[in-house]
Amino acid sequence: QQQVRQSPQSLTVWEGETAILNCSYEDSTFDYFPWYWQFPRESPALLIAIRPVSNKKEDGRFTIFFNKREKKLSLHITDSQPGDSATYFCAASGSGGNYKPTFGKGTSLVVHP
Amino acid sequence: EAAVTQSPRNKVTVTGGNVTLSCRQTNSHNYMYWYRQDTGHGLRLIHYSYGAGNLQIGDVPDGYKATRTTQEDFFLLLELASPSQTSLYFCASSDPGGGAETLYFGSGTRLTVL
Numbered sequence: 506q507q508q509v510r511q512s513p514q515s516l517t518v519w520e521g522e523t524a525i526l527n528c529s530y531e532d533s534t535f536d537y538f539p540w541y542w543q544f545p546r547e548s549p550a551l552l553i554a555i556r557p558v559s560n561k562k563e564d565g566r567f568t569i570f571f572n573k574r575e576k577k578l579s580l581h582i583t584d585s586q587p588g589d590s591a592t593y594f595c596a597a598s599g600s601g602g603n604y605k606p607t608f609g610k611g612t613s614l615v616v617h618p
Numbered sequence: 619e620a621a622v623t624q625s626p627r628n629k630v631t632v633t634g635g636n637v638t639l640s641c642r643q644t645n646s647h648n649y650m651y652w653y654r655q656d657t658g659h660g661l662r663l664i665h666y667s668y669g670a671g672n673l674q675i676g677d678v679p680d681g682y683k684a685t686r687t688t689q690e691d692f693f694l695l696l697e698l699a700s701p702s703q704t705s706l707y708f709c710a711s712s713d714p715g716g717g718a719e720t721l722y723f724g725s726g727t728r729l730t731v732l
Contacts, residue, residue, distance in 0.1 A: 539721075
């Protein structure tokens with residue numbers, strides 16, 4: 506059973522538009538939700554993360570919206586730039602004995618100039 | 619900046635071959651992980667460890683062994699490699715107990731099993 510699901514699988518937007526990437530999870534004990542991005546031929550790297558005590562986390566043009574009741578979160582990228590073109594992974598982990606970082610399958614974002 | 623070093627960068631072996639992938643971290647992190655990345659599957663956890671001598675089973679462990687010899691070193695072993703294990707392998711480290719839950723990834727090892 507897939508613990509973390511992402512949609513869409515791929516997304517294309519024009520420069521300046523807002524890209525919305527979606528993520529949902531199964532395990533209600535998850536308490537840390539990072540997003541990683543990965544550029545071609547590079548390793549994944551942390552972009553932004555949120556904990557369930559918050560329903561929103563901003564970092565510049567990147568914002569996570571979190572809905573604990575529905576077990577859903579989304580990453581909004583405003584004023585998208587061609588340099589944002591990458592694969593974005595939603596991940597989740599619990600604490601203590603449930604610490605096992607689990608990744609979604611990723612969303613491939615292409616931003617056209 | 620956290621440092622995770624993987625070796626080799628590329629490896630080609632034949633079906634039934636014996637392969638060892640190496641990972642060293644210099645972050646003083648307790649946790650280390652092995653993931654495989656395949657198109658359409660994202661990153662899937664093979665094995666992980668929270669200290670020297672410890673091993674935890676991940677989500678796709680079949681056909682893989684792992685050993686954590688020191689806090690710094692984590693090895694992934696394929697004793698009878700199969701073509702289905704052709705993949706890009708990433709090692710990562712983190713320190714969730716120390717408030718550092720971010721995963722720091724190595725550069726990856728691309729394994730081809732012929």
